[in-house]
Amino acid sequence: PRKFRTVHFQQAKDEGRRFAMLTCYDAITAGLFDQSGIEMLLIGDSVGNTVLGHATTLPVTLDDIITFSQAVVRGTERAFVVADLPFGSYEVSPAQAVESGVRLVKESGISAVKIEGGSEYTDHVRALVSAGVAVIGHIGFTPQSENVLGGYRIQGRDDDAAAAMVEDALALQEAGAFAILMEMVPAAVARRVDEALRVPTIGIGAGSDTTGQVLVWQDMLGLRQGKMARFVKQYAQLHTVVTDAVSTYHREVLEGSFPSEEHGY
Ligand code: KIV
Ligand code: NA
Numbered sequence: 463p464r465k466f467r468t469v470h471f472q473q474a475k476d477e478g479r480r481f482a483m484l485t486c487y488d489a490i491t492a493g494l495f496d497q498s499g500i501e502m503l504l505i506g507d508s509v510g511n512t513v514l515g516h517a518t519t520l521p522v523t524l525d526d527i528i529t530f531s532q533a534v535v536r537g538t539e540r541a542f543v544v545a546d547l548p549f550g551s552y553e554v555s556p557a558q559a560v561e562s563g564v565r566l567v568k569e570s571g572i573s574a575v576k577i578e579g580g581s582e583y584t585d586h587v588r589a590l591v592s593a594g595v596a597v598i599g600h601i602g603f604t605p606q607s608e609n610v611l612g613g614y615r616i617q618g619r620d621d622d623a624a625a626a627m628v629e630d631a632l633a634l635q636e637a638g639a640f641a642i643l644m645e646m647v648p649a650a651v652a653r654r655v656d657e658a659l660r661v662p663t664i665g666i667g668a669g670s671d672t673t674g675q676v677l678v679w680q681d682m683l684g685l686r687q688g689k690m691a692r693f694v695k696q697y698a699q700l701h702t703v704v705t706d707a708v709s710t711y712h713r714e715v716l717e718g719s720f721p722s723e724e725h726g727y
Pocket of ligand 1: 505546666
């Protein structure tokens with residue numbers, strides 16, 4: 463398609479095809495990912511960690527998400543752009559969710575919102591969809607609840623928790639979510655959820671049987687050194703590319719070899 467819409471992700475699920483999503487927080491990166499064929503871009507509240515330097519996603523505001531979403535939308539031609547409703551912008555009531563979701567769509571031009579939570583948020587999802595805001599549900603490990611969940615933990619490990627996850631996913635689908643994202647869930651449980659659902663699933667640390675996959679771009683391109691979650695595959699080592707290039711620039715400036723004649727007027 464010339465431009466991805468919700469129907470294309472449903473078609474992927476129906477036809478047994480997959481799709482790829484990446485986080486994205488600025489216009490240049492959006493252009494790169496869009497040209498690479500990525501079907502779905504996410505302005506995740508992970509922007510709190512990756513761009514704003516916070517330790518968690520909790521301090522991210524709706525205004526923050528709107529600013530980064532505007533940049534991504536401006537840099538995107540073909541991909542479907544989704545943004546997170548951040549912590550504190552939707553929990554209080556379906557009305558609060560609609561107010562935040564409508565404002566986000568109106569002010570940035572994104573095509574859908576993602577909200578964390580299961581059955582307890584079906585009224586919020588239904589209200590958003592009724593208002594014209596497309597929704598992706600996010601279940602499994604939900605970072606906005608890390609203080610309740612007790613840190614970064616795999617979810618749905620025992621039989622009861624796995625059954626509850628299937629129920630949550632079905633309830634969100636029933637409420638009108640057009641896709642369900644699962645984070646840090648055993649592969650077998652994610653497969654069970656995907657099989658139970660009509661709508662597409664998206665996984666991060668959820669095995670290979672979801673319709674789509676998502677990763678945080680700075681993690682998958684190796685922009686950061688240090689310990690990564692097990693589900694992160696680093697497809698490049700941009701950390702080394704950047705530090706090598708910047709060290710060379712630094713050395714050349716101190717030596718006086720940059721700028722040379724060709725870079726002057
Ligand atoms: O904020 C984010 O980056 C996310 C993805 C990890 C799914 O929610
Ligand atoms: Na998020």
